[in-house]
Amino acid sequence: MSKPFPVFDLAAFETADPQTIKTLGEDVDRICRETGFLAIGNHGVPQEIIDAAWGKAHEFFDLPADVKQQARAPYDGYPYGYLGPEKEALAKSRGEDTPPDLKESFNGGPLATPADVSDPDALSFCYADTIWPGDPDGFVDAWKTYYRSMEDLASRIMKVFAVALNLPDDYFESFIDEPISALRALNYPEQTLAPKAGQLRAGAHTDYGSLTILLPQAGSRGLEILSPEGDWIAVPPVPGAFVINIGDLMARWTNDRWVSTLHRVVNPPPDEGGMDRRQSFAFFHQPNWSASIECLESCRAEDGGAKYPPVLSGPYLMSKFQATTVPKAS
């Protein structure tokens, strides 16, 4: 029997007494050791901000393909702008060769470039311009407002994570004060044609950063996580809540105490009339470009060892992202 999907009450945590905070932190630690997926309710992000961004993304995906292409990423491996269907295979991030994912997406990076950034890779990759669409009207404002809300929510969740790891609640602050997070609106188009063998809406992958804040379409199906027992289990959208999951950098920070769980988005079953379109938002919170992600002292093995060498947040992200690009057919 699968356990009910855990929902964490963020406002309750933030206003609780020290003993309750500790207990809630222990709950989060347990969840992050088991699956690293939970829902965050009572998060305080205004519904109007969510609805506005969601609606504009929906209008954008409804545009004809040639109009969407006007906002396309200018070359393969460019991180932002519109990425049409079959342009990325997430399973390739793990070295698995699959047909490209069926999803299309619009991607946007940090809203500003800090004055002290000079690394050419940082400037040409994560601080590259977002290629904004001209249509629909109001898209950019709604997007930026949602992005800011996610940035703020992510830093509040990082405080919960610090407590869950028995660290001072501001422990991660200096690693995430110039975050290089990206927001991705995803659309899984209606499936009128049978997929190729092994082709999914989004192939099995782990996320790369510290944490992801997902907003799956209300009532939709398709998101699955690999359970510790090795079964694919459905993650249901939780009304009024965001689904969050930890990424690879959090697993590295904690020496795999916490798991960056494999997940995927499967095709709707054809025998249930399921060709349905599905939309989602994924906010990938990513520590500062040059933050060194190194095993936390409290997570080291008894002999002081760590499973992974330190990595820099930005270069790690860049290498993972570029591995998933589907090169143009020549």
Ligand SMILES: O=C(O)CCC(=O)C(=O)O
């Ligand atoms: O659309 C979803 O529900 C999940 C998307 C996802 O896992 C991703 O983009 O990394």
Ligand SMILES: [Fe+2]
């Ligand atoms: Fe993901």
